[in-house]
Amino acid sequence: MLQPLFGTDWTQSPAHLLLLSGFLQPCQEYKQGWFNGHGWDEWKEELRESPHKVIERMIADGLLVRADLASRLSEAFKVPELKEMSKAHGLPATGKKGNLIANLIIHDTPGMEQATANVTILVCSERGVELASRFQDEQKAIYDRVESEVLSLIKAHHFKEADKIAYQYKMACNFVRPDSMFRPMPDDGRLELMMTRSPKALGGIGKTELEYLGIAAAMFWIWGGARKDVHRWLPTDFQSTSRYKNESAVMLVFGHATFLKDIHQMRGMFKKVEITTVNDGLVCPVCREAAHKEYDIERVPELPHAGCMNAEGCRCGVIAAI
Numbered sequence: 001m002l003q004p005l006f007g008t009d010w011t012q013s014p015a016h017l018l019l020l021s022g023f024l025q026p027c028q029e030y031k032q033g034w035f036n037g038h039g040w041d042e043w044k045e046e047l048r049e050s051p052h053k054v055i056e057r058m059i060a061d062g063l064l065v066r067a068d069l070a071s072r073l074s075e076a077f078k079v080p081e082l083k084e085m086s087k088a089h090g091l092p093a094t095g096k097k098g099n100l101i102a103n104l105i106i107h108d109t110p111g112m113e114q115a116t117a118n119v120t121i122l123v124c125s126e127r128g129v130e131l132a133s134r135f136q137d138e139q140k141a142i143y144d145r146v147e148s149e150v151l152s153l154i155k156a157h158h159f160k161e162a163d164k165i166a167y168q169y170k171m172a173c174n175f176v177r178p179d180s181m182f183r184p185m186p187d188d189g190r191l192e193l194m195m196t197r198s199p200k201a202l203g204g205i206g207k208t209e210l211e212y213l214g215i216a217a218a219m220f221w222i223w224g225g226a227r228k229d230v231h232r233w234l235p236t237d238f239q240s241t242s243r244y245k246n247e248s249a250v251m252l253v254f255g256h257a258t259f260l261k262d263i264h265q266m267r268g269m270f271k272k273v274e275i276t277t278v279n280d281g282l283v284c285p286v287c288r289e290a291a292h293k294e295y296d297i298e299r300v301p302e303l304p305h306a307g308c309m310n311a312e313g314c315r316c317g318v319i320a321a322i
C-alpha cells in the first residue's frame with residue numbers, strides 16, 4: 001500500500017512521478033545536489049517535502065531498489081580504476097567498461113561487493129518502472145496533443161491563439177519539462193511574419209512553399225529544440241525549391257522574420273544599426289564584409305543576406321548601433 005501524502009495519493013503528483021522516473025536508469029541519488037534537471041531546492045519546493053524523504057518512502061514502498069553490482073561498479077569506478085583492479089586480479093586490462101566489470105564480477109564477486117559496499121545507487125523496481133513509464137507516456141501524450149493543436153492553429157493563421165495555448169502548457173509543465181525552451185513573451189507578430197514574408201535569400205519561392213517553411217519556423221520558435229528536428233513539422237515529401245536544404249530554408253525564414261521584427265522594434269528609437277555575425281570559421285566573405293558597420297536603419301541590407309555563400313545560409317543579425 002502506498003503511503004498517502006498530505007492525505008492525497010502521491011502517485012497523482014507529477015513532481016513525485018518525475019522524481020521516480022529519474023531512477024529509470026541507475027542513479028547515485030545524492031550526487032551534487034542536482035537531479036533529473038533540477039537542483040534539490042527546486043525539488044523541495046515542487047514536492048512540498050524533502051526529496052530525500054520522498055526517496056526513502058519510495059524505497060520503503062518497494063518502488064526503488066539498490067542497483068545491481070554491475071551498475072554500482074560502473075557508477076563507483078572510472079575505466080582506469082577498473083583496469084587497475086583487473087590487473088591486480090590477473091585479468092586482461094583492456095576492452096570496454098562493461099567487459100572489465102563483467103570479468104571482475106565473474107572472477108571475484110565477494111570482492112566487488114565489498115568494493116561497492118558504501119555505494120548507494122538506486123534504480124526503479126519493476127513496479128517503479130511501471131509507474132514511471134506510465135507517467136512518461138502520459139506526459140508525452142499531453143505534449144503531443146498540445147503540439148498538434150498549436151500546429152493546427154498556426155496552419156489556420158490563428159497565431160495569438162496558438163501562442164496562448166503553448167504558453168499555458170509551458171506554464172503548467174515548466175517543472176516536468178525543464179528541457180522545453182521557455183519563452184515568457186507573448187507573440188509579438190513574429191509568427192505571422194514567418195508565414196507571409198519571404199526572404200530574398202530563398203530566391204522567390206512561391207506562397208505555398210513559404211507557408212510550409214513558415215509553419216515549421218513558427219513551431220521552432222514556439223517549441224525550440226534542435227535545428228535538425230524542424231523536419232518533423234514539414235510534410236514528409238517536402239523539398240525546398242531554393243538552393244538550400246529544407247532545414248536551412250526554415251532557418252532563413254525564421255531569421256528573416258526575426259530581422260523584420262528587430263528593425264520594427266528599433267525604428268523610432270535608433271537611427272543607426274549594426275549587422276552582427278557569428279564568430280566562427282564558417283562566416284562567408286559576403287557576411288564578413290557587411291558585418292560590424294553602421295547602417296541607416298532604413299537602408300540596412302536585408303537579412304539573411306541573399307548573397308551569402310555559406311551552404312547553410314546566412315546567420316547574421318542586427319543590433320542598434322550606439
Ligand SMILES: [Zn+2]
Pocket residue numbers: 283284285286287288305307308309310313314315
Ligand atoms: Zn554569409
